[in-house]
Amino acid sequence: MLGVVIFLLMMATAFLGYVLPWGQMSFWGATVITNLFSAIPLVGESIVTWLWGGFSVDNPTLNRFYSLHYLLPFVTFGVVFLHIAALHVTGSNNPLGIDPKGPQDTLPFHPYYTAKDSVGLIVYFIVFAALVFFAPNILGHPDNYTPANPLVTPPHIVPEWYFLPFYAILRAVPDKLGGVILMGGSIMILFVLPWLDTSPIRSMRFRPLARAALLLWLVSFFVLMYCGAKPPEEPWVLIARIATLYYFAYFLVILPALGAKERGLPLPASISMPVLRGGGPLPAGAMAKPMEKA
């Protein structure tokens, strides 16, 4: 759940940062997103005025968004610490979803995972560098190179690519308040996931039905992302509605139902059994090695 908090903080930081260049898309994105709060009954309008520091998105809004954009990463950093502390309470999960039964089932984080994660990190850096150095504008929007102008609305306001699925959910609902609730709910639902997924089996590897449902959920997520980039007209609204329906059905109907009904595949006896083919002995010096190196 702390992970979901980190996710929300990241989204907020990203959104606040997108406003800072103060281009057309920044300005109108800020207008659209802050206006979502006006959907809240009774206090909505007041909240929006309070967020803006005025009666429209203007300089005070920009100032406070700048401060918040600077502040939230530190908050995120703090929650990351809580996240690590929480990890030391429950221990980490594994792809098989079964508890370790002895030292042959675990490895020290360093050097094994530091070495392995370095590879992934470098691969990520390569992709990142390719974008930064050869296509810095590909994920942006040309309209943001036009300075913010409150009098000219761009014909098609789109959020940054990573918000597109949620934007599609928002637009799939004809009612403003309903759309805001569903968009917020699409993330808030992750908070209650532990109670929705009632299955005793922790890994999808041994739940073929749930696994198929999860993959379909991923498909619906990307379909929503695609619809979010499209103009709000048919057939995209219909497609977005179907995908939204499945997005929530997966959490609210399919997961609880499968948790009660599905009989999973047999679980392996221990982690080292399937991974090392036949249990395997304790890896030579797996526990002692890092100490020696230090």
Place this chain on the structure above:
Amino acid sequence: MAVLRSRLRRAFGVALFAGGLVLAGGGPALAAGEALPPPDTKFSFDGLFGTFDRASAQRGFQVYKEVCSNCHSMRLLSYRNLRELGLSDAEVRAIAATVEVSDGPNDDGQMFERPGRPSDRFRSPFTNEKAARAANQGALPPDLSVITKAREGGADYIHALLTGYSDPPEGFQMMDGLNYNKYFAGRQIAMAAPLAGEGQVEFKDGTTATVEQMSRDVTTFLAWAAEPELESRKQMGVRIILFLTVLGGLTYAVKRKIWSDVH
């Protein structure tokens, strides 16, 4: 994905425009209202190792100075920036000195005019937006400082737009004061064809000033203006990707070695 999005957005804009036409009772001309996607033009600054063709960009500046700058400002550029295009100090000084810049207030509290200096920003043709609109039948000529970044299609689009003027096809209903351009959203643009014919500009290096050539040169100049860091960015990128590839190989070897006693 960006290309895809651009297509969609353009299609959407056109749909809106087309919708407007339907309401206005212009039914039959609809299909003709759709803007064409700009053709992919080969520029010197394309690709992983692309650099700006300096000669072309210098000619492009001449086109901007003699044609575009009558209406379009480039507020983010200073005359000294032109040195990056290979112009000498003396040339930049001479270019800056050709414009009169408002400065002041002086000791008497008066604003005064003085010749431009290399440190001055490009002089804007109009003092404010109202003046610009008044001189252009209500249309606002956009600032060109970052125009290749501020339009879908970038340099390809600018080049296509500048060379895309023609007479409207039979039956296409033109609004008053607009010009037909098949690459512009809605195909009707307020700007009259800026590059009208061969020899409009006289290039010092003897290049024939065809419309195609002038457009290509000024597009190169505008691309440079929008992304002057492009060359160093791409060079740095090539080096960094090479470095990361080697580093990635090393980390993978280390990972294999460390995990060898587990698997």
